[in-house]
Amino acid sequence: MLGPARLFRRLRSLLTTRREDAELDEELRFHLEMEARQRERGGLSRADAERAARQAFGGAQHRDGARDARGVRPIEDFAQDLRVGLRGILRQRTYAVVAIATLAVGIGATTALWAAVYRALIQPFPFEQPDRIVTLWQDDVRTPGRRIEVAPGNFFDWQARSRSFAQFAAAEPYGFDWIGADGPVSFGVALVTKDFFPLQALRPLLGRAFLPEEFEPGRNSVVVLAERTWRTAFGSDSGIVGRTLTLDSVPRTVVGVMSEDAMRPYAAEMWAPKIFRPEERQYRSSGFWQVVARLAPGVTLEQAQAEMRGIASQLAVEYPATNRNGTVAVVPLRDAVVGTGRRTLLVLFGAVGFVLLIACVNVANLQLAESVRRQRELAIRTAIGAGHGRLIRQLLTECLLVASLGAAAGLVVANWGIAAIRTFAPAELWLLQRLEFDTPALLFAGLLGVIAAAAVAVMPMVAAGRIRLADSLAAGRRSGSTGRQARRANRALVVAEVALALVLMVGAGLLLRSLASVLNAERGYRTDGLVVASVQTWSYYPTPQLRAEFVRHTEEQLAALPGVERVGMTSALPLSWPIGLERVRVSVEGRSVASSDELPLVRTTAATGGYFDAMRIPLLRGRVFDVTDMAGSTPVAIVNASFARQHFGDENPIGKRLTLGFMGPPTAREIVGVVGDTRHEGLQASPAPGVFLPHAQAPTGATHLVVRVGGDPAAFQRVVRAELTAINGVMPLSDLTTMDARLSDSLRQRRFQLGLLSAFSAIALLLAAIGIYGVMSRVTSERTHEIGVRLAVGADRAAVRMMVLRSSGTLALAGIAIGTALALGLTRSMRGMLHGVSSLDPVTYVAAAAVLLAVAVVASWVPAWRASAVDPVVALRND
Amino acid sequence: MGSQPTDRLQGTLDLLILRVLRTGRQHGWGISQLIQQVSRDVLLVNQGSLYPALRRLEERGWIAARWGTSDNNRRARFYELTAAGRRQLADETASWESFVLAVSRVLQTA
Numbered sequence: 001m002l003g004p005a006r007l008f009r010r011l012r013s014l015l016t017t018r019r020e021d022a023e024l025d026e027e028l029r030f031h032l033e034m035e036a037r038q039r040e041r042g043g044l045s046r047a048d049a050e051r052a053a054r055q056a057f058g059g060a061q062h063r064d065g066a067r068d069a070r071g072v073r074p075i076e077d078f079a080q081d082l083r084v085g086l087r088g089i090l091r092q093r094t095y096a097v098v099a100i101a102t103l104a105v106g107i108g109a110t111t112a113l114w115a116a117v118y119r120a121l122i123q124p125f126p127f128e129q130p131d132r133i134v135t136l137w138q139d140d141v142r143t144p145g146r147r148i149e150v151a152p153g154n155f156f157d158w159q160a161r162s163r164s165f166a167q168f169a170a171a172e173p174y175g176f177d178w179i180g181a182d183g184p185v186s187f188g189v190a191l192v193t194k195d196f197f198p199l200q201a202l203r204p205l206l207g208r209a210f211l212p213e214e215f216e217p218g219r220n221s222v223v224v225l226a227e228r229t230w231r232t233a234f235g236s237d238s239g240i241v242g243r244t245l246t247l248d249s250v251p252r253t254v255v256g257v258m259s260e261d262a263m264r265p266y267a268a269e270m271w272a273p274k275i276f277r278p279e280e281r282q283y284r285s286s287g288f289w290q291v292v293a294r295l296a297p298g299v300t301l302e303q304a305q306a307e308m309r310g311i312a313s314q315l316a317v318e319y320p321a322t323n324r325n326g327t328v329a330v331v332p333l334r335d336a337v338v339g340t341g342r343r344t345l346l347v348l349f350g351a352v353g354f355v356l357l358i359a360c361v362n363v364a365n366l367q368l369a370e371s372v373r374r375q376r377e378l379a380i381r382t383a384i385g386a387g388h389g390r391l392i393r394q395l396l397t398e399c400l401l402v403a404s405l406g407a408a409a410g411l412v413v414a415n416w417g418i419a420a421i422r423t424f425a426p427a428e429l430w431l432l433q434r435l436e437f438d439t440p441a442l443l444f445a446g447l448l449g450v451i452a453a454a455a456v457a458v459m460p461m462v463a464a465g466r467i468r469l470a471d472s473l474a475a476g477r478r479s480g481s482t483g484r485q486a487r488r489a490n491r492a493l494v495v496a497e498v499a500l501a502l503v504l505m506v507g508a509g510l511l512l513r514s515l516a517s518v519l520n521a522e523r524g525y526r527t528d529g530l531v532v533a534s535v536q537t538w539s540y541y542p543t544p545q546l547r548a549e550f551v552r553h554t555e556e557q558l559a560a561l562p563g564v565e566r567v568g569m570t571s572a573l574p575l576s577w578p579i580g581l582e583r584v585r586v587s588v589e590g591r592s593v594a595s596s597d598e599l600p601l602v603r604t605t606a607a608t609g610g611y612f613d614a615m616r617i618p619l620l621r622g623r624v625f626d627v628t629d630m631a632g633s634t635p636v637a638i639v640n641a642s643f644a645r646q647h648f649g650d651e652n653p654i655g656k657r658l659t660l661g662f663m664g665p666p667t668a669r670e671i672v673g674v675v676g677d678t679r680h681e682g683l684q685a686s687p688a689p690g691v692f693l694p695h696a697q698a699p700t701g702a703t704h705l706v707v708r709v710g711g712d713p714a715a716f717q718r719v720v721r722a723e724l725t726a727i728n729g730v731m732p733l734s735d736l737t738t739m740d741a742r743l744s745d746s747l748r749q750r751r752f753q754l755g756l757l758s759a760f761s762a763i764a765l766l767l768a769a770i771g772i773y774g775v776m777s778r779v780t781s782e783r784t785h786e787i788g789v790r791l792a793v794g795a796d797r798a799a800v801r802m803m804v805l806r807s808s809g810t811l812a813l814a815g816i817a818i819g820t821a822l823a824l825g826l827t828r829s830m831r832g833m834l835h836g837v838s839s840l841d842p843v844t845y846v847a848a849a850a851v852l853l854a855v856a857v858v859a860s861w862v863p864a865w866r867a868s869a870v871d872p873v874v875a876l877r878n879d
Numbered sequence: 880m881g882s883q884p885t886d887r888l889q890g891t892l893d894l895l896i897l898r899v900l901r902t903g904r905q906h907g908w909g910i911s912q913l914i915q916q917v918s919r920d921v922l923l924v925n926q927g928s929l930y931p932a933l934r935r936l937e938e939r940g941w942i943a944a945r946w947g948t949s950d951n952n953r954r955a956r957f958y959e960l961t962a963a964g965r966r967q968l969a970d971e972t973a974s975w976e977s978f979v980l981a982v983s984r985v986l987q988t989a
Contacts, residue, residue, distance in 0.1 A: 024930065027907060027956045030949075031926060034908040037951075 081397035095370055096402065098770065099363045099456075103406025105763055106359025107448045108413020113352045113756075115414070115441040116421050117345050120338055120431045123440075126261040128201040129294075134301065135336040136291040136308065139329040147329055147336075150291045151322075152276075153284040154315065158291075158328065161311045164304035165293040169195040171265035172274055172289050175536065176223075176247035177732045180233065183725065184732035186536070187229065187247070190268035197224075197271075199294050200263060206230075207241035207256030210273050214255075220273040223247065224256045229269040248539065260434060265290045267430075284322040292333070305330040341429040343832055344749065348756050350826070351507060354500045355760045356448065358767045360455040361500075363406075365493045365771055367399060367456050369778050399457035407449030411437075414445060426749035487782075490775045491811055494768075498815020498856070499822060501768040502848055504761035506823040509844035510834055511754040517836030518750065524678035524687065525574060526616040529565075530739035531707040531720050532573060538701035540731045544663070547699040548631060554727055555610060558707055561719060566708040568611030569695055572603075573704040574680045575746040586691060588647045589657040589668070602643065603680065603690040604662050606698040612638075612675055614708040622654045622673035629694035636694060638673040643689035660691065663698045682746055684835045706739070713738040753833055768815075768852070769859040776808045776860040780867040792872040804864035805857055812856030816849045823848075892932050893941075894975055895922070897960065897968040900942060904959040906949060907933060933958060941967045 035053035040046055124130050137147040138154060150158075150170065159168045174189040197209035205227055214222050225240065234240055244251045252272070295304055308328035315323045335342075418437050425432035541547040551569050558567045585599035609625035611617075620641060629636055637658060644653045659668045677687030705724075709716045717736050724733060744751075780787070787800055827839040837844070899905065899913045910933075911924040936942045941964035949955040960968070 023956070026954070028926070028930065030906070030953060030955050031908045031911075033953070034949075 081394045082401065084394060084397075086401065095366055096405075099366050099402050100406045100409055102359045102362050102767060102770075103403060103449075103452055103456075104409030104413050106356040107407050107410030107445055107452060108415075109417055109760065109763070110352045110356045110448055111410060111414035111441055111445040112417025112421060113345075113349050114444045115418055115437065116425075116429075116432055116435055117349050118440050118444075119435050120345055120429055121334070121342060125333060126202065127199075130333065132295045133199065133333045134293055134295060134304065135331045135333060136293060137329045137331060137336075138287050139327045141325050141327050144327070145329075147331065149287040150289045151284045151287040152280040152289060153282055153319075154287070154323070154326075155289055155291060156281050157315055158308065158311060161314070162304075162307055164296055164299045164307045166296040167195040167199040167294040168291070169193045169199050169293065170274070170289045170291045171196060171263075171268075173266040173268075174272070175734070176270070176272075177539070177730075178245060178247050179730060184730050185233070186732040186734045187233075187269045188267055189223075190265045190271050191274035192265075192271050193274050196263075196292075197258075199292065202258065202262055204256040205259045206238070207254070209256055209258070210271075215273045215275065217275050220275050221250060221252045222255045222273065223252050224258055224271045225254055226262070226264055226269050226271075227257060227260045230257045233269075263292065284319055301330060301332065337431065339428055340832065341426070341749075343829070344426075344753055345429070347507075347830055347833065348753065348760075350829070351504055351757055351760050354504055355763055355767075356452075358497050358500045358764050360452050361493050361497050362767045362771045363402065363452070363456045364458065365490060365497075365774060367402075368490055368493075369774060396453075396457050400453045403449050403453030403456060406452060407445055410448070411442070411445055414441060424748075424752050424755065426752045427745075428749065429752075487779065490778070494771050494775050494811050495815040495818065497764075497768045497771045498812050498852055499819035501761065501764035502816055502819025502852055503823045503826055504757065504764045505848035505851065506819075506827060506844055507830060508754065508757040508761040509848050510827060510830060510837055510839060510841060511750070511757055513837040513841060513844060514833070514835040515747070515750050515754055518683045518747065521679065521683055521836070523574075523683065524617060524676045527739040527743045529708050529710075529713055530614065531709060531713045531716050532576075532735070532737055532739055532742065533705045533707070533720050533724060533733055534573070534576075534735040535703050535705075535724070535731055536701055536734055537703050537731065540728060541701070544631070544699040547701055547703075548696045550728075551608065551695050551699075551703060554705060554724070555608060557723055557727060558705065558720065559610075561723060563709050563711055563716065563719075564707055565710055566610055566614040568614040568706050569608045570611045570704050570706065571606040571695070571698075571700045571702045572680070573706070573742070574678055575682065575742045576704070584660050584662055586658055586660040589659070591647070600689070602660070603688055604660060605690065605692050606662070606695045606700050607638075607692045608695050611706060614706045615678075617678060618676040620674045620676060621652065622671070624673055624675070625692075625694040630696050631699075633697075635667050635669040635697055636672045637669040638675055638692040639671055640675055640687070640690045640692075641677045642687050643691060644674050646689050658691070662693055663700055669693070683743075713740070765852070765855060769855050772808055772811065772856050772859040773862070775811075776804060776863040777866070779807070780804055780863045783867070784870055787867050787870045788872040791870060797868040800870075801864045801868040804867050805860055808856050808860035808864075809853065812853050816852055819852075820845060820849070890971065891975075892924070892928060893936060894968070894971045895924075896929075896932060896936060896958075897941065897964055897971065900958055900960045900964070901968060904947075904957045906947075906955040906957050908955075910958070936964070939967075940964075 032050075032053050036046075036049045039049040039052050044052060125133070127133060136150065136158065138150050139148065140146060152170075155170050162168075169192065171190040171192045174191045176187045176189050178185050178187060192210075194210075194212060194215050204224070207224075209224060210222065213219055223245070225234070230236060230240060237243075240254050241256060243254050245254060246252075258271070295301070305328075308330055312323070312327045316326055338345075415437050418435050418441070421432055422435045425435070537547050537550055541550045555567045555569060558564055583601040584604045586602040586604075587599050607625070609629075612619060612624045622638070624638065625636070637660075639647075639653060639658075647653070647658075648656065653671045653674060656671050657668050658671065659666050661667065675692070678690075679685055679687055680690070705720075707713075707716070707720055717738070721733065721736055724731075790800060791797070823845070824840065831839055895914050896910055899910050899917075902913075905913065907926075907929060911926070911929055914922050914924050933942070933944070937944055937958075941961060942958045943961050944956050944958050946954055947957045
């Protein structure tokens with residue numbers, strides 16, 4: 001039993017620990033001084049006397065001093081630190097494995113994303129003075145920023161009137177059909193102007209680029225292959241230069257192969273010289289050229305932009321019919337290439353930085369717990385003479401060891417990450433398809449290793465800084481103030497971890513809800529069970545009659561195949577690039593407008609009646625096209641619900657007439673049916689008014705055959721290919737896929753963002769769970785005595801369990817509160833990536849908070865259960 | 880309180896400290912010097928055990944400490960016996976003497 005006086009003294013000594021420590025230090029210094037004085041009196045010099053006194057006291061400082069004098073001490077010490085560190089790591093295997101794996105994930109993921117950011121946003125393009133290269137686009141003053149491709153007439157005027165550019169080049173999308181060993185193939189071609197290759201100033205891989213005279217009619221039967229085409233279609237044939245290929249039935253000579261560095265507009269597989277036709281100079285209404293230019297020396301981007309804006313306003317006056325609202329956007333090459341991918345990359349890079357931060361926090365936490373646990377060891381080493389600086393170096397060496405092993409393992413993770421990014425990168429970030437693990441990535445990983453080591457080392461240094469001589473001597477006193485402070489730091493780190501994890505989870509949650517909103521949006525058609533085959537019939541069926549007959553015959557043949565439910569044809573397929581849709585001006589009978597300029601531009605598609613059935617686009621009124629809608633019969637049209645609503649309101653549009661020109665002069669057509677709206681350009685694009693014409697009356701060569709089958713459409717592709725080859729053995733299939741695959745492609749960028757951010761937040765959640773578990777186990781094991789007392793005086797075991805859960809819940813809630821504030825600010829940067837959900841979406845925030853809280857409770861369940869299972873007798877005897 | 884069993888070796892140092900302090904207040908270094916001198920250099924007190932022992936005795940209330948000035952005008956912490964300490968010294972001395980007697984009996988007869 002404690003007497004009241006003793007209890008008072010003990011309490012006072014608990015409360016005055018720090019002052020007592022200082023007092024003891026002073027007392028010991030006094031002792032040493034007296035000892036030294038005595039020796040001095042015995043005849044020693046002052047310095048010798050002091051050293052002798054210290055030697056008598058502990059002995060070790062003296063040895064440290066002696067070795068210091070030899071100058072080799074740092075090396076010996078480092079070797080010893082390393083040895084001790086390694087031994088320590090081997091001894092605490094669980095700690096080491098968790099710490100190294102955590103850092104490896106953090107460093108690896110960050111390095112992989114850094115490599116992507118560097119490749120797409122920083123690494124200079126391999127052209128000469130790449131920052132002087134710009135792209136030029138048509139723009140509309142009413143809707144700036146849309147960056148429309150350039151019409152030939154405008155290109156010529158821009159080139160002739162501008163002074164800002166040293167070189168000026170354009171590329172036009174084209175296609176060459178070629179019959180290879182495996183059957184007919186269609187190559188994507190860019191027809192380029194004279195300056196296209198000189199502007200890039202690249203050395204060809206093989207052969208040469210085009211000569212100036214090859215841009216004259218009659219001498220243009222030459223092509224340059226892209227490296228990938230040369231490798232895949234021509235087996236890297238080193239004798240390819242000089243070979244003649246029959247492309248579109250014309251013999252053309254391969255004069256060179258360009259490396260993957262070269263610009264490939266429209267994802268071209270080869271380049272050919274562009275020969276101008278005189279009438280092209282008049283084309284101003286529809287743009288399909290990509291224009292690239294090099295700024296003249298001394299001209300800034302702003303000057304060039306200003307000059308082009310001036311030229312555009314001249315053209316607006318000269319050609320009001322086409323250029324009235326036109327302007328020009330001068331866009332740096334990097335922006336044109338990366339586009340909205342920049343935001344995706346930066347948001348993801350920020351997110352992965354959070355993962356790294358959490359990883360560091362976790363390892364710092366582990367390290368802190370470790371160093372507190374090892375305080376006795378450190379104290380002993382202090383007592384037997386290790387200098388304070390030496391101890392800190394020892395701890396630093398250990399952190400460095402853990403961090404460098406983590407960074408080394410991180411390189412492996414980074415390599416996987418880079419491979420994954422290469423595979424899953426969305427089309428608009430095509431620069432990433434050639435992502436590699438290179439020197440910048442390696443340097444970055446090294447830098448992260450050093451930063452992580454420093455971050456991790458700060459904690460134990462703080463702890464070590466508080467280990468004093470006194471502690472080694474104060475027998476029976478455990479970790480005193482150091483432990484308390486470490487615990488506070490521990491808790492703060494867990495709160496930080498939870499906060500960071502919440503931000504990532506909110507980000508991933510918002511993307512998930514966006515994807516769900518895109519997927520759940522009413523599309524207006526079904527994508528399952530459909531095979532899609534695309535052909536360009538223009539050159540194989542040169543007349544309208546032949547093309548109409550090809551479609552009729554092919555539909556019939558495909559429909560006769562066993563397993564086929566319905567076949568249809570359209571000139572523009574939803575979710576597909578090239579969009580292939582035509583917008584034409586449509587006038588509705590009975591409605592007058594001032595000029596033809598003000599007629600609405602309406603998406604117009606040629607289709608057959610089977611298309612609506614096969615795609616399951618609902619017929620709302622009237623009928624779909626049938627065999628009676630022939631070239632010579634009454635011109636008819638079907639409109640969609642948006643068109644009907646916009647132009648006829650509640651009136652029945654059937655029997656009304658509209659006038660439009662499609663594949664011919666404007667013709668009046670009778671509306672025979674109304675079909676449901678479809679999301680055509682993308683799942684997030686709202687349905688727009690549209691008109692359908694029977695293919696027989698609008699026989700375009702852009703032909704997409706949709707085949708609804710009973711079984712697996714992927715497996716049925718082979719059958720469709722065989723049938724089409726049987727119908728025409730030389731016409732290449734430009735595409736053969738399933739509609740589900742098209743859907744999935746259209747979601748690629750969303751999936752890329754979502755996939756990476758979900759992976760990051762899953763890692764963050766796991767790390768936070770480990771952090772909470774670690775801290776709660778430590779806290780409860782330290783409170784074993786207190787819990788024993790509570791149990792001994794009759795506390796309920798469930799209450800003890802609740803006490804532990806509550807304290808971890810408090811930490812989690814603090815983290816959630818801070819994280820919510822952070823997320824509210826940070827998710828603003830994601831706005832352009834979201835769809836159908838606000839960045840402040842309460843459902844996402846609540847769900848993320850609930851998951852984190854649940855994880856906190858689960859992670860502290862084991863410590864809580866262990867605490868409630870404490871045996872009071874054992875716990876009290878332990879003290 | 881006085882009958883609390885004390886570990887023998889630890890108790891010996893405690894006994895010596897209490898005994899030295901009976902002659903008057905003294906600082907830690909003085910205590911160690913006195914023990915060494917009186918025992919004619921047979922008993923050398925290690926500082927690593929002296930100061931914890933002083934703390935222990937202080938905590939038990941047998942000695943009291945206060946800061947004062949040493950002979951050479953340095954601030955030093957002086958210890959002195961409390962009333963409880965005097966009682967404890969008497970008890971410890973008696974128990975030590977019976978212990979010595981017991982040991983010498985064993986040595987003589989065995």
